[in-house]
Amino acid sequence: MIPLLLLFFQQPWGTTHAGKPVPQFTDGEECLFCHRNEIGAAWQMNAHGITVNEKAGTEEFTLGSRNHVRRLKKAGYNKFAIWESGWNETKFGDRCAGCHTTAVDPATKSFAYYGLDCYTCHGVVDLKHSGDTTLVLLSKKRRNEDPVINAICASCHLRGSLSKSTKLPYPNNFVPGDNLFLDLQVDWAQADNADLNPGDRHVYRSARDVEQKGSTTTCINCHSVHTGSSERHRRVLSSAICNDCHFEGQPRKEVRKYTVRSIICEYP
Ligand code: HEC
Ligand code: HEC
Ligand code: HEC
Ligand code: HEC
Ligand code: HEC
Ligand code: HEC
DSSP states (O other), X not given: OHHHHHHHHOOOSSOOXXXXXXXXXXXXXHHXXXXXXXXXXXXXXXXXTTSEEEOTTSSEEEEOOSSOOEEEEEOSTTOEEEESSSEESSHIIXXXXXXXXXXXXXXXXXXXXXXXXXXXXXXXXXXXGGTOXXXXXXXXXXXXXXXXXXXXXXXXXSTTOEEXXXXXXXXXXXXXXXXXXXXXXXXXXXXXXXXXXXXXXXXXXXXXXXXXXOOOOOHHHHOBTTTTBOGGGGGOOOOTTHHHHSOTTSOTTOOOOOOOOBTTXXXX
């Protein structure tokens, strides 16, 4: 009796910071003061950290680093203009900032830092964590919160989503730990879209399976962010998403070829 009723009135998990002020958080410089040895060196080359990078000797910045690059320059307090056929002063804030810079205030569309700082994944970190690592998200002792971890990666990687409150194509003040999906409208049909290439589709499918089907295989079962490696995916024995990239019944070394595309990031 009761379980059925509960099903109808079940509250979604977690909280949201949509519409609230950006919280105070510790910046990466301070984190690296203590974590320089294990994190610092590789962080200088991590695609997340350098997704926006200052171009030495110029007034300009680069957006992207691996396959596609765009030009940026400062345009007011913690805002960028993006180059198309001329400098566009509004587009970066309206369409890009939330996933390529840190702690964007949706009201002003200005960021706290350019590039992605520790906060974007680890959230507001209690400095008492140095004595008790259960206090910090994504620590070795906090790997079992699958929907929470999933929401962190999904906050940027489900490209094509829309904030219900701002109508912007990126989350409204998402703070790691939050339930992203209370404010972000996601087109989950992409998870089964046979026309989508495997590289893009596996992200949707992985996020959908964790959020809606109770899968316990999150992005970080396969990806290691700090080493930039997907080596550990070989240890995942099976998951519905293997055949996005491999072929059913064939040796795993056979891999589907794919090229990641994105209308949102303008490399369709
Ligand atoms: C705040 C936004 C944001 C969050 C949160 C985020 N990513 Fe990313 N991620 C990006 C962006 C932007 C890039 C591309 C950077 C570039 O090339 O300029 C990227 C690139 C990547 C890449 C390809 C580059 C590489 O290093 O191999 C992987 C894999 C990846 N992210 C996995 C993850 C996982 C796993 C999580 C969750 C733990 C996560 N990301 C969280 C924005 C984000
Ligand atoms: C919803 C979050 C989101 C928004 C909004 C967004 N990006 Fe991205 N962007 C990403 C992620 C995630 C990646 C990495 C994807 C991957 O490698 O699979 C990325 C990668 C990139 C890259 C590097 C790709 C490469 O392979 O080297 C460029 C350049 C880029 N984005 C430009 C833009 C521009 C320009 C805008 C705004 C017009 C924008 N992005 C808006 C999330 C976003
Ligand atoms: C894009 C998401 C992301 C960003 C940004 C990020 N981290 Fe992490 N961090 C992770 C994930 C995921 C883990 C869990 C281990 C793994 O999968 O790599 C982790 C683990 C760690 C660990 C524990 C090491 C371990 O082996 O478990 C430390 C320390 C750490 N991060 C510090 C930092 C610092 C300092 C910064 C900023 C300079 C930062 N992280 C930025 C995602 C991120
Ligand atoms: C005053 C020093 C100090 C500062 C500042 C600091 N940490 Fe830590 N952190 C530690 C110590 C000590 C540990 C526990 C030992 C270890 O695992 O490195 C730890 C552990 C961690 C872990 C878990 C590692 C594991 O083994 O599971 C993560 C993740 C982490 N810190 C992230 C951060 C982030 C992100 C920041 C910035 C917001 C930060 N730390 C700031 C000292 C610090
Ligand atoms: C079952 C393992 C697995 C899971 C779960 C998984 N991935 Fe992947 N992902 C991979 C493998 C393997 C690759 C290919 C890496 C390569 O080519 O070296 C990849 C590639 C990527 C890329 C790189 C695309 C590019 O630019 O070339 C991104 C970004 C990414 N995954 C993000 C995610 C995110 C975000 C999640 C969670 C929502 C996720 N993945 C879940 C295994 C997985
Ligand atoms: C996003 C694409 C992607 C997904 C999803 C994916 N793989 Fe892979 N897999 C690759 C790529 C690319 C390689 C070759 C490079 C490498 O080792 O990372 C590979 C290699 C492997 C290898 C090593 C094969 C050999 O003989 O060298 C194994 C084992 C493997 N995958 C298992 C799996 C399993 C099990 C799953 C599902 C849980 C899975 N993969 C999901 C892309 C993927």
